[in-house]
Amino acid sequence: MIVVPKGSLHNLSRSVDRKRRDLLKAIAVGASVAGISGVLVVDRDKLAKNLKRVSLEDLLRSTAEAESPMEERAKKKEAELKKRYSAEAENICREKGEDSEECKLARKKVELITVKATAPRKGVKYAMALDINKCIGCRRCVYACVMENNQGRNLGIEWIRVLEISREESLELLGSNWYYEEIPKKDKVYVPIACMHCEDPPCVMVCPVKATYKEPDGIVVIDYDVCIGCRYCAVACPYGARRFNWAKPVVPIQELNPNMHILGNIPRQPHVIEKCTWCIQRVRDGGVPACVEVCPVGARVFGDLNDPESPIRRIAEEYGLFVLKPETGAKPKFFYFFGPARTPPSKGER
Amino acid sequence: MSASEWFETIKYIIGWALRGSRRYYLAAFGLLLLAVYGLYLWIFMQHAPIFLGSDKGGLILTAMSDSVPWGIYISFFVFWVGVAAAGIVFAIAAYVFNDKEFKKIAVLGEVQAIAALIIVLLLIVVDMGRPIRALFLMPRLPNLRSMLDWDFIVITGYLLINIIGMLVTVHYYRKDKPLPAKFIVPFMVIAAPFAIGIHTVTAFISQALTARPIWNSPLLAPRYVATAFASGPALLLIALYLAERYIEGFKVSIDVYRKTLYISVIATVVGLYFTLSEVQEIFWYTTEPSKLAQAKELFLGLHVPYLAVLMWLWVGLGSAAVIASLIPSTHNNKKAIVAISALIVVAVIAEKTFTIIIPAFIPSTLGEVRPYYPTPIEYGITVGVHALGLLIYLLLSKPAIKAVMTHYFKHGHEH
Numbered sequence: 001m002i003v004v005p006k007g008s009l010h011n012l013s014r015s016v017d018r019k020r021r022d023l024l025k026a027i028a029v030g031a032s033v034a035g036i037s038g039v040l041v042v043d044r045d046k047l048a049k050n051l052k053r054v055s056l057e058d059l060l061r062s063t064a065e066a067e068s069p070m071e072e073r074a075k076k077k078e079a080e081l082k083k084r085y086s087a088e089a090e091n092i093c094r095e096k097g098e099d100s101e102e103c104k105l106a107r108k109k110v111e112l113i114t115v116k117a118t119a120p121r122k123g124v125k126y127a128m129a130l131d132i133n134k135c136i137g138c139r140r141c142v143y144a145c146v147m148e149n150n151q152g153r154n155l156g157i158e159w160i161r162v163l164e165i166s167r168e169e170s171l172e173l174l175g176s177n178w179y180y181e182e183i184p185k186k187d188k189v190y191v192p193i194a195c196m197h198c199e200d201p202p203c204v205m206v207c208p209v210k211a212t213y214k215e216p217d218g219i220v221v222i223d224y225d226v227c228i229g230c231r232y233c234a235v236a237c238p239y240g241a242r243r244f245n246w247a248k249p250v251v252p253i254q255e256l257n258p259n260m261h262i263l264g265n266i267p268r269q270p271h272v273i274e275k276c277t278w279c280i281q282r283v284r285d286g287g288v289p290a291c292v293e294v295c296p297v298g299a300r301v302f303g304d305l306n307d308p309e310s311p312i313r314r315i316a317e318e319y320g321l322f323v324l325k326p327e328t329g330a331k332p333k334f335f336y337f338f339g340p341a342r343t344p345p346s347k348g349e350r
Numbered sequence: 351m352s353a354s355e356w357f358e359t360i361k362y363i364i365g366w367a368l369r370g371s372r373r374y375y376l377a378a379f380g381l382l383l384l385a386v387y388g389l390y391l392w393i394f395m396q397h398a399p400i401f402l403g404s405d406k407g408g409l410i411l412t413a414m415s416d417s418v419p420w421g422i423y424i425s426f427f428v429f430w431v432g433v434a435a436a437g438i439v440f441a442i443a444a445y446v447f448n449d450k451e452f453k454k455i456a457v458l459g460e461v462q463a464i465a466a467l468i469i470v471l472l473l474i475v476v477d478m479g480r481p482i483r484a485l486f487l488m489p490r491l492p493n494l495r496s497m498l499d500w501d502f503i504v505i506t507g508y509l510l511i512n513i514i515g516m517l518v519t520v521h522y523y524r525k526d527k528p529l530p531a532k533f534i535v536p537f538m539v540i541a542a543p544f545a546i547g548i549h550t551v552t553a554f555i556s557q558a559l560t561a562r563p564i565w566n567s568p569l570l571a572p573r574y575v576a577t578a579f580a581s582g583p584a585l586l587l588i589a590l591y592l593a594e595r596y597i598e599g600f601k602v603s604i605d606v607y608r609k610t611l612y613i614s615v616i617a618t619v620v621g622l623y624f625t626l627s628e629v630q631e632i633f634w635y636t637t638e639p640s641k642l643a644q645a646k647e648l649f650l651g652l653h654v655p656y657l658a659v660l661m662w663l664w665v666g667l668g669s670a671a672v673i674a675s676l677i678p679s680t681h682n683n684k685k686a687i688v689a690i691s692a693l694i695v696v697a698v699i700a701e702k703t704f705t706i707i708i709p710a711f712i713p714s715t716l717g718e719v720r721p722y723y724p725t726p727i728e729y730g731i732t733v734g735v736h737a738l739g740l741l742i743y744l745l746l747s748k749p750a751i752k753a754v755m756t757h758y759f760k761h762g763h764e765h
Contacts, residue, residue, distance in 0.1 A: 155410070163716065173717040174639055193716060202561060208498040209487040226487060229409075229479015231419040232498055238561035240716040243416050244479070247408030248399045270399035270408055271479025328560040 073225070074117040074262040081260075081267065086110045088253045105254060112258035115266055118284040120217035125305040126278060127218065127312050128292070129321055130192060131339035134299035137162050137183040137190030141291035141300070145194075148279060148290035149265040150257055152249020159243065159276040160194040160291060184344055192291075193324065195220060195241040195276035196332030203233035203242065212273075218305075218333055219278055221263040229271040238328040242275045278302070297343050305333075359521040366749035373596075374748075381741040388734010391727055392476050400480060409479060411727045417720040418711040422728045423477035425703040429581070430469045430739070431505070431552045432574060432702060436582015437463030437512065438545035439613060445534045451603045454758050455590060457519040457750045460512045462586055463545075464746060467509040469739035476731050497555040504551050508544040515541065516750060523753040549574045562710040563641035564648070567631075573624045574702075579617035580668075581698035583610045584691035589747065591688045597751055599759055607687045614694055615675045621701065622668050640713065648709040654721045657705055657712075664701035667693050 089106035096102045142160045151157040163176035167187050176191075184190070197220050204212050204220060211226035212233055234242040248270040260266045261281035268274055279289035283302075287293075292300040303310030312335075315321065321335035370378075398407030414421045440459035444452035475481045492499050515537055522529050553571035560566055587610050594600055631637070632645040651658025671693040680686040713719045724732075 161716065172639060174643055174713060176717050178716075178718060202559065205493075205495045206498065206559075207493055208496045208502070209484070209491045210493045211487075211491075226483075226491065227480070228484035228487060230477070230484070230498065231479070232496070232555075234416065234419040235556075235710075236559050236561055238715050240416070240714055240718075244409075244419065246410035246412075246414070248405050250405075271397075330560075 068117065068119070070117040070119075070262060074115040077262060077266060078113060078115040081115065082110055082113050085113065085253050085256065092253070102254065109253050109256055109258050113256075113260070114258065115260045115262055116281060116284075117262045118280075120215045120219070120284065122216075123306055124217045125333075126197070126283065127303065127305045127333045127335065128197075128278065128289070129301045129312055129315050129335040129337050131299040131301075132189055132191065132336050133339045133342045134297045135162075135190045135192060136297055136343055137164060137180065137188070138296065140294050140296060141192060144290040144294035145276070147255070148257055148282075149277075150251045150260070150267050151243075151274070152245055152247075152251065152268065153255065154248075154250045155246060157243045157245070157249070157274070159241075159274075160192050161240070162190055162192045164188050164190055186344065186346065191324075191336070193239055193241070194291075194334070195278075196239050196324070196330065196334040197276075197278065199331035199333060200329065202236040202238065202328070202330055206232045206236040208232065217284075219280055219283070220275075221277055221280065222273060222275065223263065224266070224268055224272045224274070227272040229273065231273065233273060238325055238330060239332070242273050244273050245270050299339075356517075356521065359517060359524065362524055362753070363517075363520060363746070363749040366752045367745040370748065374744075378741060378744060381737045381744065384737035385734050385741060388731045388737065391730045391734065396476070396727055396731060397481075400482075411725060413722050413725050413728065415720055415722075417714040417718050418708065418722040420477070420707055420711070421722055422704070422724040422732050423473045425707040426732060426736075427470055427473040427477075428552060428574070428706050429699060429702045430466045430473070431549055432578030432698070433582045433585055434463045434466035434470060434505075434508065435545045435549040435575070435578045436586070437466070438541055439579065439583050439610070440586065441515070441538065442542065443609065445538050449609075451606050452609075454602060454754055455586075455606060457516055457523075457754060458590060458593070458747060459586060460516045460519070461743060461746045461750050462582070462589060463512040464509065464516065465739045465743035467505060467512070468742055469735055470505060471509070472735045472738065473732075476735060497551060497558070501548075501551045501555055504544060504547045508541075508548050511537070511541050511544055516746065520750055520753040523757040526757050528757070546575060549578050556710070561715050562644075563638055564644040565710050566641075567628070569624055569628060573621065573628075576617050576624060577621040577698045577702055580614050580621055580694050581702070583614040583617075584694040584698075586610065587614070587688055587691040588695065589743070591684065593747060593751055597748075597755075600751055600755060601759075604682065604684055604687075607684055608681055611675060611681075611687050611690060614691060615672055618668050618672055618694055618697070621698075622665065622672070625665065625701075640715075640717070643713050643717075644709045647712050648705060653719050654708065654712060654723075656723075657708060660700040660703070660705045664697050664705070667697035667700065671697060 085106075089103070089110050092106045093100075093103035139160075139162050142158050142162060145151075145159050146153075146157075149159065151159065161178065163173060163178060164180040164185075165171060165173070165176045165188065167189050169175070171189070171191070173191075180188075197214075197218055201212075201214060201220050204214055207213075208230060209226055209228055211228070212220065212222045214220050229244070231242075231244055234244060245268050249268050251267050256267075257265060259281055261277070261284070264277040264280035279287070279291075283289060288302045289300075292302045301311045301315050303312035305312060307313065315337055316335075319337040319339060321337055323332045323335060393401050395407045396409060396411055398404045412421060437459040440452055441456045443449050444456040478484050488499065488502060494500075518533055518537075519529060550571050553574040556562065556565040557567065557570035587607060590602060590606070594602060628645075629649070632642060633649075636642075637645075646652060647654060648657050648661055651661075671690050674680060674686075674690050674693070680690065708722055712721065
């Protein structure tokens with residue numbers, strides 16, 4: 001919920017006032033209901049504390065972006081993609097008939113295609129943490145990621161890799177099993193690994209054309225129009241996070257995610273590198289990455305490290321955060337932690 | 351000196367490059383054919399999505415993968431950088447130590463460096479996913495923290511230096527004039543550091559990566575340079591022997607062979623010593639598990655046996671060459687010296703191609719073991735690139751030696 005301070009946005013103030021009146025009414029009704037039932041008490045001050053103020057700057061940001069070169073490029077890409085995919089949609093319509101579900105879906109998808117160039121928010125530093133005690137190794141995050149981020153289906157690219165490691169031995173990646181089929185096993189831990197969005201990313205240091213770089217909000221991005229495909233970054237990455245488009249990637253229109261970011265899930269070209277972007281197209285609009293949303297056991301936590309109220313800060317204070325391979329010196333911003341309960345429970349039946 | 355005289359020099363080079371016996375034409379044509387076939391494989395198959403926009407083909411036709419992102423191209427790239435670096439050895443002997451016999455063949459070292467550097471650049475180009483984009487973007491968006499950019503700078507710089515060196519040598523010698531000191535001194539001052547620099551920077555590409563434990567050792571750059579000075583001079587001796595055999599009237603004293611062999615053998619000994627040092631560091635007590643796993647792949651070949659075969663071939667042939675060179679009678683026989691050189695070249699190819707690059711990827715950073723065996727297309731393109739490089743070696747060495755003969759072998763005999 002959003003509360004806009006009065007007077008800060010003149011042109012919006014009338015509608016906001018109405019919203020605010022509605023809100024106050026709702027609170028009044030709620031309070032009276034609570035008073036009668038004696039279950040729920042809403043304190044206006046407390047409510048206001050939990051609501052976040054939106055700064056004028058944040059709202060004006062979108063208008064400023066409209067003129068940025070990145071935004072212009074995004075617009076051009078959007079037109080290109082619409083053209084390419086509408087041809088594909090027409091093919092489907094011709095084959096399956098105008099009234100078929102497939103045709104309607106394809107046309108709808110083409111209509112929905114948007115390529116954004118949302119800039120990072122000021123003062124935000126993203127981080128993610130994963131509860132190793134909770135993860136059951138179901139790979140739902142892997143599949144959700146593929147659906148969200150338009151990876152080439154013909155190339156089998158998956159940004160997240162889940163390693164099955166024995167609980168008895170030390171957490172050594174060398175003997176890990178990538179191709180397990182049965183989950184969850186009591187004597188195993190599951191360690192999902194994707195881009196760690198390091199503080200000192202080796203991939204960024206080695207890129208000969210500055211095609212990959214770290215944004216102010218902590219997301220390491222790749223400019224697919226600059227990448228020359230030398231794969232030096234893949235060689236330098238200590239976490240095996242980078243995937244190369246070894247051929248022309250294909251994403252059929254039916255599986256396309258039309259909500260795209262130019263530095264994120266826009267369909268890739270052949271012979272460029274790609275990797276996890278923490279779903280930049282969702283995160284920069286205030287959402288959470290797809291893997292966080294889909295995780296059935298809630299093992300993943302995502303948030304802003306600079307915000308004392310964010311879930312990631314709570315995890316840091318409560319359980320402590322660990323990184324994989326600290327010896328590489330890259331300072332990952334993807335953390336692991338050991339939560340309070342194991343899934344499946346260590347005692348009792350499975 | 352006017353521009354038209356330089357134009358004459360270039361005409362001289364092209365003229366002599368295109369003149370020759372039937373055997374010469376056959377060799378050149380054969381190499382050209384292989385090069386064209388390699389080019390065909392590259393444009394129409396491996397890089398078809400880039401050049402033709404087709405849906406089929408692409409780097410997927412190679413055996414490289416996300417686990418093994420660099421393969422045969424980068425492996426041979428490393429070897430030829432070494433050969434190029436050693437081209438300077440003859441020039442040092444000739445101009446720094448003022449050895450007259452070496453002055454006759456210093457230009458051959460420059461020609462070898464040019465050919466090797468062209469192979470090097472082509473191997474990078476065929477490996478790169480989007481080479482044309484790289485051509486435009488690398489000068490526009492340089493990242494000075496990236497060793498790849500520095501490598502590109504030193505390699506093109508060294509190529510330019512060698513082209514200048516060769517041109518100037520041919521220019522003066524063809525008119526029977528000695529090289530002026532005002533050329534030699536700055537040339538040596540610039541070229542010698544570049545020669546060491548190209549191989550050092552090439553090693554720096556990989557040695558500072560914590561992601562690849564087997565590379566992550568300060569010994570890598572010295573090791574590169576050591577074996578470079580083993581293979582480069584050895585290859586030069588083989589080329590020299592062939593030139594003596596096929597170019598009438600071109601004769602070089604056995605002193606040149608002997609001194610060059612000394613350099614080559616000493617460098618081989620240093621290289622073997624570095625291998626020993628690495629083995630001790632990895633296997634004697636304990637070491638980081640992933641480094642140990644990669645070293646086991648290299649020395650024992652658990653999943654990729656050819657790595658172990660090559661590594662032990664290096665140790666075996668390298669030691670054999672050193673031992674053979676200790677026999678006194680070999681020193682007075684050109685054929686024996688060339689045979690030892692051939693041994694050293696094979697040993698260094700074994701040490702410096704797959705055995706450097708591939709173990710860093712098996713097992714990968716996350717412990718995946720994905721064996722790498724190059725596909726026929728990769729072999730084809732590699733052979734094509736090498737054919738083009740050797741063709742350039744052949745075509746340039748002819749006019750270079752002719753010019754040398756004009757200056758040093760007047761009227762068909764030595765003076």
